[in-house]
Amino acid sequence: MIIRYERNGKVKHGWMVEEDNKVRVIEGDIYKIQSAKPIMTGLELPLDEIVLKAPSAPSKVVCIGINYRDHAAEMDIDLPEEPLMFLKPSTTVVGPGEPIVYPKLTQNLHYEGELAVVIKKEAKQVKAEDAEDYILGFTCAIDVTARDLQMSDGQWTRAKGFDTFCPLGPAIAAKLDYQNLRIVTKVNGEVRQDANTSQMIFTIPQLVEAVSAVMTLLPGDVILTGTPSGVGELRPGDEVSVTIEGIGTLATHVVQAEE
Structure with a gap:
């Protein structure tokens, strides 16, 4: 890897x-x-x-919201008819062990464990059947979210965009059967999410096609493929990890923002 x-x-x-x-x-x-x-x-x-x-230093992180049916149910959101996209800036990215900083502007910080796709070459208007030619490999990700800001703002840029809000790692698995991978998120050693990538609404090739139809993906760019059910709150001092079979475990912790 x-x-x-x-x-x-x-x-x-x-x-x-x-x-x-x-x-x-x-x-x-x-x-x-x-x-x-x-x-x-x-x-x-x-x-x-x-x-x-972080195994990649992307120019941008493109995230897919509501891509597991069980997560849509827990958020009380209708299933999307096409992939729901939003962006995280490159400054959100941190590597294994680098802390998630709990901002002063939120009172409700959440984890979302995800499978991440790393792009290997410029991708523009790629068809789903050709998507694998543009994928370097896969890694683990945590889409950190200020849930209260997400709800109050009505759009997701601020809630998803704080520094340290996109841990990635520990490695890129270059060859992986991404269609059937167990993904487990733990907080302080307790399992909070336990699902399989086979439960995605939109497949990874479909996501590459949808995203590249809108924006050009550059080498090293990352697509987060959505989170399953079981999202929940993080507090300063918490240890959080995401394990995906065939990749490994991304582990980090939460610290309070300095005064």
Whole structure:
């Protein structure tokens, strides 16, 4: 699996070798597919010598709302006839272990565990049947939401857009049967969401087609594919994690914004 890490002040990509607790260094741009194709070097680093970063540094995060039937029911919202899109700015993205900051402007912070799609090359007006050619892989995500602001504003930009509101990681699984993956969200070790990606309303190829019909997706951009039922509140001090089979566990915690 592909990771993005920091070591000695430099950020690079690597290939996670979990059984050996090591990372193989990748040189070059992982999004280049022509002559500048990245190469796997012979250099290996112990995991305790690196700091995991968000596996992608997207120009934008495109989110899909209400893409699981059970989540629509718990939110008392009609099923959408087409994908419901909204954006998170790039400044929402943090990596594994980097805290979610609880803003002063909200009194009702929620977690939403999600499967995230990472785009590997420029995608514009892509047809669903061609979507897989544009996907680098998949990772875990938490769509953090200030629920009270979402309800009061009537649109979602502020509620979804605070810094640290999009943890991603720990790695990008480059080859994955995304149609049938168990996704589990825990808060303080207690299971809050337990579902399967087979329960999505719109498939991932359909989402790539819908999003790329509106905006050009760039290498490294991320699509969050929606959350299942079981969303709920976070408080300062809480530990939250999302585990998706075939990818791993994204774990982080909540801290109160400084005065």
